[in-house]
Ligand SMILES: NC(=O)c1ccc[n+]([C@@H]2O[C@H](COP(=O)([O-])OP(=O)(O)OC[C@H]3O[C@@H](n4cnc5c(N)ncnc54)[C@H](O)[C@@H]3O)[C@@H](O)[C@H]2O)c1
């Protein structure tokens with residue numbers, strides 16, 4: 127597997143990838159055109175904020191399995207195009223939040239006390255301090271737009287400076303505002319009341335140019351503005367005018383709509399805001415601390431390893447999200463859902479035109495889309511040619527004409543939680559159910575037979591007539607092929623009628639042995655399932 131890294135990330139991440147046996151090509155500053163030429167040779171692409179991963183790049187990346195954004199914002203990656211191509215997009219949502227919050231605070235102090243300007247003057251031998259009289263944060267109102275991870279860290283710090291903190295974020299619970307002691311306000315109130323406005327939203331269609339001429343006109347005269355989130359959220363031309371008109375006293379921007387190439391020492395980059403003395407500009411430094419860079423590189427490398435090795439990416443952005451603490455909880459459920467999909471398709475080998483998945487009891491509703499995808503992925507891996515993964519499983523199922531119905535039930539009988547999948551084919555409907563207890567998935571209903579077994583790597587699934595001697599016959603035949611039976615579950619609904627046996631075996635039972643088993647008196651069906 128080959129990984130290309132197009133921007134500078136900490137060596138700890140590169141080492142981690144190499145130690146996992148991947149070939150890592152670090153090409154810091156590679157041009158868009160060159161990356162386009164070679165991207166098809168790679169399984170993973172690691173970028174920061176400067177590499178444009180657009181639809182064209184993604185289409186050319188025929189072998190890409192994962193695009194990793196070493197940072198938070200993924201606006202430089204066409205996630206939709208990646209999803210369509212079944213490419214997992216991962217980011218590192220937490221690694222640099224403290225770094226970005228602290229830079230924000232630094233920029234706020236800079237523009238309240240003119241620190242960069244005073245420093246520049248001193249460097250030039252001018253120590254006159256009267257030009258740099260600032261204002262205090264104490265008892266002023268700070269307006270935070272975007273009360274997410276970084277917004278909340280900034281709020282805590284500004285409160286410690288004695289500021290009144292108000293925030294606008296329609297997507298955050300009242301509870302979070304209460305927890306941080308921050309006043310929830312609407313957008314208009316924030317614009318009207320804030321002495322400081324600091325932006326912490328992602329760049330989306332909704333936030334693009336969120337602060338433009340109209341908004342500047344509603345602001346307090348003398349307001350100060352910081353953007354350490356994403357360029358484009360503030361309309362730069364309108365900001366320029368608002369500063370010239372004296373509405374905005376000072377601004378600090380770590381991000382801009384068009385950013386220069388951060389790898390080139392000197393370049394022809396022009397932005398009129400650079401001409402204004404009361405604007406402080408930094409080169410997208412928010413994430414640039416030693417700690418954040420190591421955090422991010424390691425986190426992203428782990429994600430890439432997980433995807434390339436067929437595991438689960440914790441920070442996949444084009445998959446339904448769940449909190450990181452939930453990983454341990456979700457994993458056994460995911461494995462169980464996959465096992466159900468794999469067992470059904472291998473046991474029946476018949477296309478189901480309808481799959482109903484019923485989640486009962488204590489299963490976090492946020493998990494269920496993942497579980498459904500896991501089940502479909504496992505099912506489809508046996509029936510479609512394309513590479514199936516969590517991202518494209520639902521789309522592929524739809525394309526295959528499978529009606530997928532997901533539902534929830536409160537009661538789960540004697541089990542704490544239960545996943546039931548009902549597969550409907552042209553002829554019949556079959557059910558498989560499982561539960562997770564003690565962090566382990568177990569199948570509890572095997573096509574209408576009550577069982578209790580842990581899905582294992584190799585399983586021999588047998589339907590037989592319930593009569594004496596069957597277990598012995600099966601053991602003898604697989605034994606002839608040097609296959610050991612590690613465990614066996616037998617279940618019947620009525621004495622003397624049909625029964626099932628699920629045998630955990632130590633390896634794949636050869637076809638010849640399967641044929642022998644099928645020709646044995648009393649055995650109705652035999653399949654080998656590999657999970
Ligand atoms: N300068 C840097 O180097 C740097 C470093 C890290 C993060 N960032 C950027 O900082 C921003 C915030 O990051 P985060 O980790 O806090 O993200 P987050 O997802 O935790 O928080 C973003 C918040 O914005 C809110 N939001 C979305 N649309 C909104 C709207 N229209 N109005 C108001 N609020 C809205 C969301 O509800 C969310 O609470 C992102 O843009 C990220 O890319 C920049």
Ligand SMILES: O=C(O)CC[C@@H](O)C(=O)O
Pocket residue numbers: 174175196197198199200222410412413414
């Ligand atoms: O790559 C960087 O340094 C910027 C990171 C930052 O903008 C982010 O969104 O995480």
